[in-house]
Amino acid sequence: MPPTPNFSDLFARLANARRQSAVSAADYLAAWQQLFGDLASGRVLLPDELLERLAKSCQMPVANVRASLQTSFRGLAQPIATPDSVRHPEPVAIIAAGNIPGIAVAPAVLLASAGFPVIVKMASSDRELLPWLLQTIQTALPEETAAISAGDWPANSDDCQCLLQTAEHIVAFGSDQTITKLERDYYGKIIGFGHKFSVVYADSTKLLQQHTAALAEDCLLYSQQGCLSVQAIFVRGSLKDVRRAAAKFGNRLAARAAEIGTGRAQTARKLAALEQFDLNDTTYFAAPDHRSIVAVLERFSPELLIGDGFVQIIPIEHWRQLPAHLDKVLHWLQGLAAAMPDDESFDDLLTPCHMLGFSRVCKPGELQAPPLNWANNGINLVQHLQKR
Amino acid sequence: MGRAGFVSPERDRLAAAILDFIRQTDFFPSDPLAAEHRFNELALALFRYQHVYNLAYRKLCDKRGVSPDTIATWQDIPAVMTTSFKHATFFCGNADEADHVFHTSGTTLRQPGKHYLRSLEHYRASALRSFAHACLPDVNALPILVLGPTAALFPHSSLGHMFSWIVERHGRPTSAVCFSPQGIDYAEAEAWLRRHAAGREPVLILATSLALLDFVERSRTRVTLPPRGRIVDTGGYKGKRLATTRSEYRRRVAAAFGIEPEWLFNEYGMTELSSQYYETRFLDAGGKVAPPWLRTIACDPEALAPLPDGLTGVLRHFDLANIDSVLALQTEDTGYVQNSVLHLSGRDTQAEPRGCSLLTEEVLRLNL
Numbered sequence: 001m002p003p004t005p006n007f008s009d010l011f012a013r014l015a016n017a018r019r020q021s022a023v024s025a026a027d028y029l030a031a032w033q034q035l036f037g038d039l040a041s042g043r044v045l046l047p048d049e050l051l052e053r054l055a056k057s058c059q060m061p062v063a064n065v066r067a068s069l070q071t072s073f074r075g076l077a078q079p080i081a082t083p084d085s086v087r088h089p090e091p092v093a094i095i096a097a098g099n100i101p102g103i104a105v106a107p108a109v110l111l112a113s114a115g116f117p118v119i120v121k122m123a124s125s126d127r128e129l130l131p132w133l134l135q136t137i138q139t140a141l142p143e144e145t146a147a148i149s150a151g152d153w154p155a156n157s158d159d160c161q162c163l164l165q166t167a168e169h170i171v172a173f174g175s176d177q178t179i180t181k182l183e184r185d186y187y188g189k190i191i192g193f194g195h196k197f198s199v200v201y202a203d204s205t206k207l208l209q210q211h212t213a214a215l216a217e218d219c220l221l222y223s224q225q226g227c228l229s230v231q232a233i234f235v236r237g238s239l240k241d242v243r244r245a246a247a248k249f250g251n252r253l254a255a256r257a258a259e260i261g262t263g264r265a266q267t268a269r270k271l272a273a274l275e276q277f278d279l280n281d282t283t284y285f286a287a288p289d290h291r292s293i294v295a296v297l298e299r300f301s302p303e304l305l306i307g308d309g310f311v312q313i314i315p316i317e318h319w320r321q322l323p324a325h326l327d328k329v330l331h332w333l334q335g336l337a338a339a340m341p342d343d344e345s346f347d348d349l350l351t352p353c354h355m356l357g358f359s360r361v362c363k364p365g366e367l368q369a370p371p372l373n374w375a376n377n378g379i380n381l382v383q384h385l386q387k388r
Numbered sequence: 389m390g391r392a393g394f395v396s397p398e399r400d401r402l403a404a405a406i407l408d409f410i411r412q413t414d415f416f417p418s419d420p421l422a423a424e425h426r427f428n429e430l431a432l433a434l435f436r437y438q439h440v441y442n443l444a445y446r447k448l449c450d451k452r453g454v455s456p457d458t459i460a461t462w463q464d465i466p467a468v469m470t471t472s473f474k475h476a477t478f479f480c481g482n483a484d485e486a487d488h489v490f491h492t493s494g495t496t497l498r499q500p501g502k503h504y505l506r507s508l509e510h511y512r513a514s515a516l517r518s519f520a521h522a523c524l525p526d527v528n529a530l531p532i533l534v535l536g537p538t539a540a541l542f543p544h545s546s547l548g549h550m551f552s553w554i555v556e557r558h559g560r561p562t563s564a565v566c567f568s569p570q571g572i573d574y575a576e577a578e579a580w581l582r583r584h585a586a587g588r589e590p591v592l593i594l595a596t597s598l599a600l601l602d603f604v605e606r607s608r609t610r611v612t613l614p615p616r617g618r619i620v621d622t623g624g625y626k627g628k629r630l631a632t633t634r635s636e637y638r639r640r641v642a643a644a645f646g647i648e649p650e651w652l653f654n655e656y657g658m659t660e661l662s663s664q665y666y667e668t669r670f671l672d673a674g675g676k677v678a679p680p681w682l683r684t685i686a687c688d689p690e691a692l693a694p695l696p697d698g699l700t701g702v703l704r705h706f707d708l709a710n711i712d713s714v715l716a717l718q719t720e721d722t723g724y725v726q727n728s729v730l731h732l733s734g735r736d737t738q739a740e741p742r743g744c745s746l747l748t749e750e751v752l753r754l755n756l
Contacts, residue, residue, distance in 0.1 A: 264690055268689050268718075271469065272469040272472065272720070275469045276472055279444055279447060279448065279472060
């Protein structure tokens, strides 16, 4: 058995490499964003074998993983202000979750750009993407200047515990149960990101129809397993109009699901839901292979947060009714895509949405492409770690 | 209790035939083909009855285009998802005619399902005969300690009724129930164990897996049960305080009670079923064994089509003792069936708290 890595030394080495490097924070960020842009545009391609292994371990079709990562890279390539360099950067460990690939990339790069030495404990289902990115960025950044290291130490191993004990801060992605356990075991160190999901508000059925392609993307990327995946669409309109729009959206979702696929892990739950709909005479639109299902419900149902292409559409009279529908799951809200009429501004929606707990409010099609400095869960990571 | 409603003579004849099957059929029939034929006959007749009188079930069958006239074997009987018991009343007749309603465990976000029974006769007969065969073939009466629900204290718990029936049928007068809505009575349970550990008569502990683990973790008492002392657990144990494997769980529990791990038996059942699987040293099957009136097939998780023996899928049960609800149930549990022995697999199904262990978890949480 190999000896436990000396994480103190590794953190120190990563911090020194960044500090002593001639690469400024702005250039460091630019190098990464160039790579993200190249990946989004297809100038640089992820190896097929890597994608295939990633898709298999994450239980998603290859085409879905490819499309999802491209969208994420597009978001990460958006220009952002260079974070202020931190005077006394403390070691940060990032625990990646296995629900979607690449989840640790943005926080790792953002924190490293500010000077933090970062070690990522990768998820067992996503062991190759970050190492590949770190290897690829070496053409632009000298070795270790990236200030990020990654390993796949098992969750309960001595190595992992040693890493988490050595780190001053732990950015953790995972289930609510995992986060709770970590907060108990590493009290005061955890910045946790647990279970979250996203929704859409469409001001009218017409707008819903105008944005069907973009909304299908928001729903299906990462097989609806990510925190920015849309699970429910709230539509302002009569039940009759909403049903008509849902039928159109169901067709679009099915067509896109046929192109990029969805995971199959939730099929039994989907079929159980369809049985429920048959019993209740609920209107739904299902693809023949059940890869996508759109159901028109009177109320939002937390029990039907299923994923893998399962979307609830709920008619409402006004966006002010959102809190009443979502009151049991406020702690899980992450993103909201809003299709508002041109003569209205987001400002009407922004403040109430942030107060409700949404940390990303944007236009349809943009949900899954947050910028590198997106304040996930409302937390500006660099500032947050500086203040602790 | 339910009010008397119209009960068809057909129902009474069928119920009597199935009760006879439950009481009389050999666990190892000398003529397996004849037993299979009889099971098929009864299952199809029961489906015909349920298709007529169970309106929610009829609705689903109609949507799928299946009727008694379109199928030939019990494997073709349309199954209802266990989750659908949360959303509809699956009962042959009006729900207020039900004598008992058992509730599945609910959570803040998930409503409980309800299993309506016109009478407890078949459930009781099934539970007692299976239990005696699997767990008590060598002894008829013994002192029993219950660390789980009982009928009087948990009237909507199907397991609670089963535990109570077992105590009534097999328990010595010194048997004790040390579990209530207030939680485990540790002092009383410890005193009971010390008293009976000193004796020579074998004892039985009936428990939900989570209650058993909780007791092992919190009690300082370490006893050695008398020879042939045994424990039957059910429901999964992965709670908030400890995550562990089934083998580690067995080792810990066996050590705490001074028994060999092979004397820790496991029951697999669910509120929506009236019959149970057991894995015990007496059955010695290397997996879980059903009584002759309960059959299971594994199904492809995507199309829900039956799979051949030995292939892993989601489990579909056919329980003749479910007279007035639905005999064919589709679960989300995964496993495979080989030579009529059920092997749970996929996620650590035996570790995830299910049904009664969720009830136990709720009781323990409220009383921490």
